[in-house]
Amino acid sequence: MVKVALIGVGNVASALVQAIELAKNGKEIYGILDLPIKPYDIDVVAAFDIDKRKVNRKLREAIFIKPNVVDKYVDVRSDVIVMRGPTLDGRVGVLSNIIEESEEEPVNVVDILKKEKVDVVLNLLPTGAVNASSFYAKASLEAGSSLINSTPSPTAKEFKDQFKEKGLVILGDDLLSQIGGTITHAGIIEFLKNRGVRVLKSYQIDIAGSTEALVTLEDWRKDLKKSIKSSLISSYANGAEVVAGTSDYVEFLKDRRVSYMVIEGLYGIGIPVRIDISLKTYDSFNAVAPLMDLIRIAKLLTQRGYSGAVKEVCYYYFKDPPEKVKSIMDAKKSLDSLLNKLLG
Missing domain, CATH: 3.30.360.10 (Dihydrodipicolinate Reductase; domain 2)
Structure with missing residues (x-):
């Protein structure tokens, strides 16, 4: 089992949560890796947002609330309650006209991550939420959780050394779609x-x-x-x-x-x-297969003693990794070599 916390309950969260539910129901997810940890082993145990329409609602309801536009494909069986995270720069510019900010006080994110024993924090914040991304990176470090940064914020670049020192994995930055x-x-x-x-x-x-x-x-x-x-x-x-x-x-x-x-x-x-x-x-379902892989790989890497921004994974799954290769084929070869070590 991999315990996951979602940062941002937007369209990608909606697609991912539904895909996990479908996997639990026996639905094949096309394009994912065959790993010892299966997609139905992913368990979303916490979720954070700042929109009053989603905060304090069950995740299974919040993923279909405006401004989300992803269609409903399955009834999600989850009693996880969306909690109020800090706003920081998550409501700047045009977002101030889209998000209806909750008047609730933000929860203590570190305490929640520790309480739920979160393995992997998944950053799904909007483009440009750099300060909020940094906040959740620091919270992950303090709580002992690994982090996947799907946003363009340079989080993996900036925090890779700190995660390595803590024996935690950070993967990023800016997720590559499956077929975008x-x-x-x-x-x-x-x-x-x-x-x-x-x-x-x-x-x-x-x-x-x-x-x-x-x-x-x-x-x-x-x-x-x-x-x-x-x-x-x-x-x-x-x-x-x-x-x-x-x-x-x-x-x-x-x-x-x-x-x-x-x-x-x-x-x-x-x-x-x-x-x-x-x-x-x-668009949102283009993130499902890569995120399912990354969540499971992050757990495996931690179990095998890896830490920091594991370059072989970042090469293949992200647009702006801390280090880059010169071809997609080279990135795939590097990932395959790492997986052979992990699973061999």
Whole structure:
């Protein structure tokens, strides 16, 4: 059993909690690793949020409350109550118009994590909540819990040494979707490079109807995400000009995301090639398989005596890991090698 605490009860939390429930009901989760710890062994024992519509509600209800837009796929059997976390920078800018801040006093997060014996804290806060991300990293350290940072905040970079000293695992930063625009974009560029194509320029536009898409309309959040996405794809593109980043919000799309990618290059004697791609996915469920893997891997790593920002895991599952590799294939080989050690 892996005991998990959720930081933020938004759309990704809704998708993950439902997927765990479906796994407990025998549903196959496509694309996850075959590990000794199974997805139905994941137990969400605590959840924190700041929205008064969710605080003090049962998690099984809170995951379907606005502004969440993920559809209901299963009745979740959970009596976990969503607790009031500290606001910090979780309600800055456009979020102040989306979140209805609870008037409740924040709970003592460290005490809750200790009481529930949380193995893994999962940070699902909005893009830009840097101070809140740091708060929960410090709380995890004090409580003796490992941490997964799915947000763009540079938490794994900043706290990796402290987690290592404490004998705890921290994994991050900025989760890569299972089959989202960024990993698809990077994968196609890597394929072209392996076929001898000289990639010259490429761009990616993402449109969605989730809260995350809305908040990234703010320039500073958009620039943060654009920088991380472009940097990852550029690292695979051998100096090509790359621009990637969420560009617009369309409310009726809800959790659907549409990604457009254009890649231009040269092959043969300098003949031009252009690839245009439209990718349509459900955004929040793109996080489910990677998070299920990461939660279970974090537990296994701790059991085997690993600590800090384990690079082989961060390489493969995150857009902005503390250290980077130059190809998706290299990242996968590193992960496979680590898993062989863990499971051998």
